Each structure stands twice: as structure tokens, then as C-alpha cells.
Amino acid sequence: MTLPVLFGANVDPSHADPAAPLRAAERVDRAGLDLITIQDHPYRPAHYDTWTLLTYLAARTSRVAFVPTVANLPLRPPAVLAKSAASLDVLTGGRLRLGLGAGAFWDQIVAMGGPRRTGIDQVHALSESIDVIRALWSDAPSVRVTGRFYQVDGLEPGPRPGPGLQIWLGANGPRMLELVGTKADGWQPSLLHLDLDRLGPASARVDAAARRAGRDPGSIRKVYNIAGVVGPESEQPFRGSPAQWVDQLVRLAHDHGMNGFVFWPESDYDRQVDRFAAEVVPATRAALP
Template sequence: MTWEVFLMEYAVMAPVAAGVTARPEWMAGFARHVEECGFDSIVAVEHTVVVNRYSSVYPYASSGKMELADDCDIPDPLDLLMFLAAHTSRVELATGVLVLPNHHPVVLAKRAATLDALSGGRLRLSVGVGWMREEIEACGAEFGTRGRRADEQIDVLRLLWTDRSPTGADHDGEFFTFRGAMTYPKPARPGGVPIHIGGHSRAAARRAGRRGDGLQPIGVDGERLRELLDLMRREAELAGRDPDALEVTLGHSVRAVTPEKAGALAAQGADRLVLQPSPSDDLSAVRDELSACAQRLGLAS
């Protein structure tokens, strides 16, 4: 087949490493250009806090340290996406990833539903359990129970988004309990906001199969990726869910992606690529890079 036959969505990550994501004019111009180029979504990252001299191991770099400076501007992703929603009309708005243990699910359900309703159903949540113990503990959660907590949080989110009973929703769990909870507005879509599971562990793949709408194992390929996707699909079948309905999101760079590389990733199971722009604070240069990428991928009009 030709490379043009496969279906792929292309997301662009907000360039947090450039230190520009809290600059309103820069980000508004960036978001408008992402939309004009024909990309499908904008992705915002999260760290509620970065603890100075953390000892936790960052799993996505051989150094064990993330590339961001401890004092880098990292805006709250939902607040940033709400701001970007006001400057765009079509492009989807995604987290990538939201550190789920940092959030109380009742409050998160309200915030996400509000953003989804006011943006016309454009929100996608990619969530993870987090890797920085110091951050999670600073937010009040136990690091060792964050997996079980995340499962329950997802259940609470879906319950509060879909319940329309006149008496409200009840929940009795290990971490959260409430009675008669009624929260409005509901998300724009009847089933609620899509929840994708970020991470490259077997636990993440199982969670995606049993509770998620997809898996985002950025940085994984080859046999390891096949193992995770097979596990996700088996878990979906065991849970009585349709494995073919689950999406897979992988990563690449804006500068290096080509139709051939995207096609190869599609053959591995990818439905979406999150593209990382070069970490430049020169908006004109970033726009040029995005335009050239869109042209290569056949997105530009």
C-alpha cells in the first residue's frame, strides 16, 4: 500500500521546554497556527510541583532526570487548555499526561466537564500515575497506592460525568466516598471525556484495557510495544470491552516526522502521533517548523 492510505491523527505538544507556555500572546499565536496548519490537537503537560533535587528516577531518559529545569514554567494543563480553547475553534485539547494522583476526582470531574462543555467537546484526558514520588506526596497522596487510587479515580470521573439521576451519584471506595453527588455541567459528549492512559508499564496497559479509551506509551516501540498492545487488548476482552475501539498514541518530533515514518508507526498500531516542536522561544521559527511539517504530512491546505 502507499503511505497515504493509513489514517493518522497528529497532535502537537506545547513547547514547555522553551519556557513559553505561560506567555499568553506566544501561546495564543502558537495555538492558532497549530489549528490553521490542520493538526488535530494540542497537548499540555503537567507537573503540579517539581521538587528541588528530587531523588526519583525519570523513566524516559537514561540520565534519570527530566530535561526541564526545576524552575521552568509549567502551567496547570486544564487552565492552559481553557485559555487555548478561547483562541481556537476546532483543534482538540489534550493533556499529556495529567498526573492523576495529584487530583481529587470529584474536583477534577467538574473542571474537565466544564472545559469540555465550554470548548464544544474538544477535551481529551491522557492520565498517568506519575513517577516523581516527591511531587505526589507534596500533593497529599501516597506514592505506593497511586495505581489503585488511579483506577478508582477513573471510575469516579466516569460516574460523575454520566450520572443524571434525580438523587445523584453514590460511591463507596477505598479512597473516596460520597452520597447523592450531582455535578453539572456534564461533558459535551454523552459518554464523557475520553480518558487515555499514559505510561509504558504493564500496569498502564492493563488499566487502558479495563478502564481507558486508549494507551499512550510514548518512547516505546518494537517488541515491547507489541507486548503492551496485546496485553491491553486481552484485558479489554476480559472486561467485556471492545479492544478495537481503543486508540494508541505514540510520539515523534515535528522536525523529523515524515509520511514514511508515520506509516511505519501506524503499522505498529499507532492511531495518533504527539509531535514535539523544537524547544525554541522564537514563535516565527516554530510556526515555520509546524508549517513545513504540515506540508510534508499533507495537512496544509
């Protein structure tokens, strides 16, 4: 299976300028990009609550899909998250993808009342959360999931989301990458945390896990978050001309199977989003099969 390549831009959840996220989302929507991603760090005082913000932005836009990058599982119980995601998916006509993460910044999570998890516990908790969420998106009359970290017993699902609501994991470590290939619909690595030298082996690990699970690796959405600048020619990756960006994105698609790219402009947000949408995205689409 070959998935169509998606393109998006990140929207900063900062409330320093209360209206800035809406202006950014409207610009991305007008530019014709496919996705808007929003970080989820509930403990940061400078940020809006991500779920509230993406719901508000979805109501004020018309076509772009939204992805929390990634929903903070330790602070968002999976049964409630499943209900929230299904509700927003139905209300927006299918414009949500559920990015999900095991958690980070554990001191801040604990300070906000969440659990502290380390090592394999993070993987097991994330895996159990997927089971809970999928059960609550099913058409079963009631569901029961018994896990070490999460349990539901006799809970009635609803509303039923559309088929486009997928679970995309933010994952870097070997066990998390295995979980992507085994259970998830998509993968959201970031250049900041998984550079170009490590992206290829990580993608191969996801593919190998998918094959062992009897899944087609080509069915997994792989979205690379890229911070950079579209500008003059440069020897630095993702800080060059539109032609350089196109060449780099095409190579990521061909060499590592990446089929989605989200731009995180490092300056001059409006102009950068417009240039990315007008000068990079169409040329990249034309260069790919």
C-alpha cells in the first residue's frame, strides 16, 4: 500500500498573544495544507490547554485536520481521551487524528498530579491505552479491558468516530518503535529528537515490527516534524531554498518511507507557511509517484 503524502504546519499553543493561534490556524487552512499539529504540555503556564485550543481552532477552520503532537497520556486518561477524540472527530466531519505519547518532563507531570513512569512501564501503559481507546471506538454494546495501568469494565462506547480517526504515536526508543509497528496507525518522529542519521534505522524498525505482526508497513502513516526555514541556498538541512527542501523531502520519502511532513517555522511564521505551501509542497507532490 502507498499512502498519499500529507503536508502540514505546527501551531504554537502560546497565549502571549491570545489570538495568535487562531490567526496561524486560519492561515494554514487557507494555504491548503492537510494538517495542523499542536504540542500538548498541560503543565506549561505559557500554553493554552491543547485539547481546548484544537477544539476551538477546528470550529473556526473549514478543511484542515488537527493532530495533538502528542496527547500527554499520563495526564489524559485513555477512556476520557477516547471519548473526547471521538466526539471531536464526529463534530468536525473527520478532521482529527489522535497523536498519543507516553509522556516526558516527568517532574512537571508529577507536579500536576500525574504518575511517574520509567522504562518499560511507559511502553506497557501506552500499549494498554491503545487497547482502551480502540475498544471505546468500536461498535460493541459494552467493553471490558483489564490491564495493569488502565481498566474499563462494562463501559458503553459512543459516539462512534469515522474511519479516518487514527492513533499516531510519538516514539523514538526501540520498544516504542516496536509498538508503532505492532499497534499504531501512524508515527510522529521529530527532527529535533530523531535526526536524519537515526531516522532510517528507526523507520526500518517500525517496518520490521509491522511485518512480524502481519501488517503492511506501507499502511503506516509516517509524519516527520521538521523545524527549519525556507530561504536562500544553504548547506544546512531544512534551512535552504525551496528546491533544496523538495530534494530533501523526496529523499526522505524514497529512502525512509516518510509519507507526511509538518513544518515548524523558526521565524516569520506567516511568510514561511505561505512559501512552504506555495513553493515546496506542490513541487514535492509532483516529484513523488
